[in-house]
Amino acid sequence: MELKEYSPRIRRGINPTLGELLKCVEDAQSPDHDHHILELGFPCSSVPRSSYPFVLSFTNLTYSVKVGRKVNLIPSCFGAKSTTAEVKLGSSNANTNTKVLLNGISGEAREGELMAVLGASGSGKSTLIDALADRIAKESLKGSITLNGEALDSRLLKVISAYVMQDDLLFPMLTVEETLMFSAEFRLPRSLSKSKKKARVQALIDQLGLRNAATTVIGDEGHRGVSGGERRRVSIGIDIIHDPIVLFLDEPTSGLDSTSAFMVVKVLQRIAQSGSIVVMSIHQPSYRILSLLDRLIFLSHGQTVYGGSPANLPVFFREFGHPIPETENRTEFALDLIRELEETPGGTKSLVEFNKSWQLNKNQQRQNADPNSLINSITRPKLSLKDAISASISRGKLVSGAPNDPSLSSSVPTFANPFWIEIAVISKRSLTNSRRMPELFGIRLGAVLVTGLILATMFWKLDNSPKGVQERLGFFAFAMSTTFYTCAEAIPIFLQERYIFMRETAYNAYRRSSYVLAHSLISIPSLLFLSLAFAATTFWAVGLAGGVHGFLFFFFTICSAFWAGSSFVTSFRAL
Numbered sequence: 001m002e003l004k005e006y007s008p009r010i011r012r013g014i015n016p017t018l019g020e021l022l023k024c025v026e027d028a029q030s031p032d033h034d035h036h037i038l039e040l041g042f043p044c045s046s047v048p049r050s051s052y053p054f055v056l057s058f059t060n061l062t063y064s065v066k067v068g069r070k071v072n073l074i075p076s077c078f079g080a081k082s083t084t085a086e087v088k089l090g091s092s093n094a095n096t097n098t099k100v101l102l103n104g105i106s107g108e109a110r111e112g113e114l115m116a117v118l119g120a121s122g123s124g125k126s127t128l129i130d131a132l133a134d135r136i137a138k139e140s141l142k143g144s145i146t147l148n149g150e151a152l153d154s155r156l157l158k159v160i161s162a163y164v165m166q167d168d169l170l171f172p173m174l175t176v177e178e179t180l181m182f183s184a185e186f187r188l189p190r191s192l193s194k195s196k197k198k199a200r201v202q203a204l205i206d207q208l209g210l211r212n213a214a215t216t217v218i219g220d221e222g223h224r225g226v227s228g229g230e231r232r233r234v235s236i237g238i239d240i241i242h243d244p245i246v247l248f249l250d251e252p253t254s255g256l257d258s259t260s261a262f263m264v265v266k267v268l269q270r271i272a273q274s275g276s277i278v279v280m281s282i283h284q285p286s287y288r289i290l291s292l293l294d295r296l297i298f299l300s301h302g303q304t305v306y307g308g309s310p311a312n313l314p315v316f317f318r319e320f321g322h323p324i325p326e327t328e329n330r331t332e333f334a335l336d337l338i339r340e341l342e343e344t345p346g347g348t349k350s351l352v353e354f355n356k357s358w359q360l361n362k363n364q365q366r367q368n369a370d371p372n373s374l375i376n377s378i379t380r381p382k383l384s385l386k387d388a389i390s391a392s393i394s395r396g397k398l399v400s401g402a403p404n405d406p407s408l409s410s411s412v413p414t415f416a417n418p419f420w421i422e423i424a425v426i427s428k429r430s431l432t433n434s435r436r437m438p439e440l441f442g443i444r445l446g447a448v449l450v451t452g453l454i455l456a457t458m459f460w461k462l463d464n465s466p467k468g469v470q471e472r473l474g475f476f477a478f479a480m481s482t483t484f485y486t487c488a489e490a491i492p493i494f495l496q497e498r499y500i501f502m503r504e505t506a507y508n509a510y511r512r513s514s515y516v517l518a519h520s521l522i523s524i525p526s527l528l529f530l531s532l533a534f535a536a537t538t539f540w541a542v543g544l545a546g547g548v549h550g551f552l553f554f555f556f557t558i559c560s561a562f563w564a565g566s567s568f569v570t571s572f573r574a575l
C-alpha cells in the first residue's frame with residue numbers, strides 16, 4: 001500500500017508525522033488482519049523487523065524521599081534506639097531524614113524480551129517500575145532513562161507506553177468483550193471506525209487467551225464472573241488496547257495460583273514478541289515462569305544485587321561462593337540468600353560489590369570475544385527514535401491519537417479523544433453497569449423516598465404566615481444537607497470510578513481541572529435521579545409543588561448541593 005495516497009506531506013518527500021502514520025495504519029488495518037506490514041514508501045519502511053529493536057536503558061537511577069524524623073519521647077539516655085532503616089544523607093534540614101529508595105540502578109530492557117524485577121517486599125521493585133514509567137517526580141529522580149539512546153519526553157512516553165497496576169479496577173457487570181470495547185472507544189482515536197475498534201478488541205481477546213470468557217461478566221463478591229487469572233488478563237488488555245511499545249506491570253501475577261500466573265506471563269511473552277518492551281515486577285516466579293523471562297534484576301534495599309539473564313544465575317552465585325543446589329528453584333534460592341545477607345551486620349554490601357565487578361568482567365569478556373561489536377555499534381547508522389517509532393507503527397503497533405505537527409514529541413496528543421467523547425463513553429458504561437445491578441439501585445431509590453417522606457412530616461401543611469415562610473427556608477436548608485449526605489453514601493463507588501477514570505486518561509490526567517469536573521459529571525446520572533426522586537417525594541408530601549418557580553428553585557438547589565458535594569470530594573482526593 002502506498003503511503004503517498006494518504007499524505008500530501010509524504011508525497012512531497014517530507015518525513016511523515018505520527019498522526020499521518022497513524023492514519024495510514026488506521027486505513028491499512030483490515031478488520032481480520034490486525035497486524036501486517038505496510039509498504040510505506042519512505043526510508044524506515046525498508047527496516048526489517050527487529051533490525052533496530054527498541055532498547056530502554058537506565059543508568060544510575062537514584063531516588064530518595066524526605067521522611068519526617070520520628071518524635072522520640074524517650075531520651076537516648078533512657079536507652080531509646082535510633083532507626084537504622086533510614087539512611088541519613090547529610091540533609092540540610094535538621095527535621096528530616098532522607099530515605100534512599102533506589103540507589104544507582106542500571107540496566108537495559110529490549111524489545112521482544114521480558115524483563116523482571118525481583119526482590120523481597122520493600123526492596124524497591126514498584127519504585128523502580130514507577131521511575132521507569134515516569135510516575136515519580138522528576139526532580140527527585142537522578143540518573144538517565146533513554147529509549148534507543150535518546151532521552152524520553154514524558155508525553156511521548158505516555159503515548160507509546162502503558163502501565164498496568166496491581167489492582168484490577170473493573171466494572172463487575174460488564175462482560176470481558178464489553179470491557180475491552182469500552183476501553184477501545186475510550187483510548188483509540190475517534191477517527192478509527194467502530195468496525196476497526198471491534199477488530200482490535202477481537203484480536204486482543206485472542207492474544208490474551210480470553211476467547212472462552214469473552215461473553216462472561218467480570219463479576220464481584222455477589223456475582224459469579226471470570227476467574228482471577230482471566231480478570232488480570234482483562235486488566236492488562238484494557239491498558240494495551242492501543243498496542244504500546246513499552247509495557248510496565250506492577251506484580252501482574254500477585255494473588256494468582258501458579259497456573260494462572262504462568263498463563264499471564266505467557267501472554268506477556270506474546271506481547272513482547274509482538275514488538276514491545278515488557279518490564280514487570282514479580283514475587284518469587286515459579287520454575288516455569290522463570291523459563292519465560294529473559295532478563296532479571298534482583299533488588300535489595302534499593303540496590304542491584306544481580307542483573308542478567310536467568311541462565312547466568314547459577315554461575316553468578318557459584319562464583320560468589322554460594323552455589324545453587326541442583327534441586328532448588330534458582331530464584332527462591334537467590335531471594336532466600338539475599339534475605340539472609342540482609343539480616344547480617346554487613347547486609348548485602350558484599351553481594352552488591354560482587355555484582356558490580358561481575359558485570360564489568362562480563363562486559364570485558366564480551367568485548368574480547370567480539371571486538372567488532374563495539375566498532376559496529378559505533379559505525380552502524382543508527383535509526384533515530386522517531387524513525388524507530390514510525391517503523392514500529394508501520395508494523396501495526398501503537399494505534400493511538402492522530403496529531404498534525406511535524407515534530408514527533410510536540411505532536412503527540414496527551415489524550416486520544418476529546419473531553420466530551422470520554423464523558424459520553426464513561427457515562428454509557430456507568431449506566432450499563434447500574435442497569436445490570438437493579439437491586440442496588442432499587443434499595444437506594446427506596447432509601448431516598450423514605451427519607452423524603454420522613455422529612456416531609458416535619459413540614460406538614462405550611463401556611464402563608466411569616467412563620468410559614470421562615471419554616472420554608474428552614475426546609476430548604478434541611479433538604480439541601482440531607483441531599484448532600486444521601487449523595488455521600490455513593491462516595492465509595494464514586495471514588496472507585498475515579499481511579500478507573502484516572503488510569504484511562506493517563507497518569508496525570510487528574511491534575512487537569514477539567515477532568516476533576518468531568519468526573520463529577522460521571523456519577524451524576526444515577527445520583528441526580530435519586531436526588532430528584534427525593535425532591536419529588538418531599539414536594540408532594542409538604543405540598544410545596546404549587547408553582548413552577550418553587551419547583552425550579554428546589555431543583556436547582558438540589559443539583560447545586562450535589563454538584564458542590566461531589567466536586568469537593570473529587571478535588572480533595574486529587575490533591
Ligand SMILES: Nc1ncnc2c1ncn2[C@@H]1O[C@H](COP(=O)(O)OP(=O)(O)OP(=O)(O)O)[C@@H](O)[C@H]1O
Pocket residue numbers: 065067099101119120121122123124125126127128281
Ligand atoms: N513516599 C515514600 N516515603 C517513604 N518511604 C517510601 C515511600 N514510598 C515507598 N517507600 C518505601 O520504599 C520501600 C520500597 O517500596 P516499594 O513499594 O518499591 O517496594 P516493593 O519491593 O515493590 O514492595 P512490595 O513487593 O511489597 O510491593 C519500602 O520500604 C517503602 O516503605
